[in-house]
Amino acid sequence: MTTAAPRQRRKDARPQELLDAALALFVEKGFAATRSEEVAARAGVAKGTLYRYYPSKDELFKAMVRENLSVHIVESAAQAAQYEGAISELMRQMMRDWWAKVGRGNAGVVCKLVMIEARHFPELARFYVDEVIQPSKTLLGGMIERGIRRGEFRAVPIEATVHLLISPMLYMMLHEHSFGTHDVCPGDMSPEELLEAQMSLLLHGLLATPPGT
Incomplete structure (x- = not known):
């Protein structure tokens, strides 16, 4: 049985990590006041990585x-x-x-x-x-x-x-x-x-x- 490499497991977990980070920030600051780069930083990824999964803050909200x-x-x-x-x-x-x-x-x-x-x-x-x-x-x-x-x-x-x-x-x-x-x-x-x-x-x-x- 092949086990996924740590890098692949981390990549697979990113969408959920981003959604968790977005929810925490939306609750803390409100949707309007939360910036996309803050979500990326909370999840520990680059802003470009966030946009790869969720092209806009609206799409991030919908996915949540x-x-x-x-x-x-x-x-x-x-x-x-x-x-x-x-x-x-x-x-x-x-x-x-x-x-x-x-x-x-x-x-x-x-x-x-x-x-x-x-x-x-x-x-x-x-x-x-x-x-x-x-x-x-x-x-x-x-x-x-x-x-x-x-x-x-x-x-x-x-x-x-x-x-x-x-x-x-x-x-x-x-x-x-x-x-x-x-x-x-x-x-x-x-x-x-x-x-x-x-x-x-x-x-x-x-x-x-x-x-x-």
Whole structure:
């Protein structure tokens, strides 16, 4: 078995190193204030190397979104397409997984960053809508629609219900990556407890026949 040389391994790791450096600097300084040469320096490469992988700061930002968010949406869509059980259980599990994979980690930081910067960069905001928001709404809306068709859920306004699913997750991500990092809100419930309470309230409202009936 042939092992890649250290130089090749370093080259293969550079895109991820550049994305990690960009995310750290975007959070520290904001997207507008971060210069490409700073990203290259943080990653320990020349500016020309950065441009070889990402021709502009906008492309670097888009790659960061795809790496931290888009990949999870694709995985969740594949999981939903193959699932045959109760939609309520799929939805509950998917929201738990999203918090574990997205809310707590770098992806949650990316969401917060987009909320802060979107109004100043309309092109990147549109990219985020097309790449993250719309696919997420399509995925969740499709699950709710399946539940209604199968008689598991009562007829509800799908788009409004999707927003009810997403909004608490956004709140928790903002809290986690703002107050949560400084422990300034002692006694707060854990995100997992809040998520469980949200899903219990929402799913019982969605179900055509409430549990125990």
